[in-house]
Structure formats: structure tokens, C-alpha cells
Amino acid sequence: MSFLTALAAAVGLLIGVPLLIVGLTVAGPIGWVVAAIVLPISVLVAILWLGRARPGDGEPPEGL
Numbered sequence: 279m280s281f282l283t284a285l286a287a288a289v290g291l292l293i294g295v296p297l298l299i300v301g302l303t304v305a306g307p308i309g310w311v312v313a314a315i316v317l318p319i320s321v322l323v324a325i326l327w328l329g330r331a332r333p334g335d336g337e338p339p340e341g342l
Contacts, residue, residue, distance in 0.1 A: 287328075295321070 299317065302309035 291321075 295317075299313050302313040302317070305312075
């Protein structure tokens with residue numbers, strides 16, 4: 279991932295996630311549940327997926 283791609287993703291998340299949370303809270307109790315449970319889990323999954331080791335990244339971590 280290039281620096282510009284990472285920067286665009288970071289800015290998009292910085293602006294998009296708060297707007298998504300506000301939109302979900304307006305939706306009522308179902309939106310509150312999604313904002314409190316589903317959204318953090320999906321962000322964690324996205325972070326782990328983007329940070330995974332890929333071929334060409336260099337030395338693998340110890341134990342792999």
C-alpha cells in the first residue's frame with residue numbers, strides 16, 4: 279500500500295466513521311447496537327486485514 283493510499287484511507291476513516299456513528303444513532307436502538315458492537319468489530323477486522331503479512335514484506339515474524 280502506498281503512502282497516498284494509506285493517507286486517503288486514514289482521512290476517509292477520520293471523516294467517515296464519525297458521520298456513520300451519527301447516522302446510526304439517528305436510526306434508533308438498532309443503530310445504537312450496530313454503532314456499539316458491529317462497527318468496532320468491523321473496524322478491528324479491517325485493521326487486522328490491512329496489516330497482515332504479505333509476500334515481499336521482508337522477514338516473517340518469529341515462529342512462523
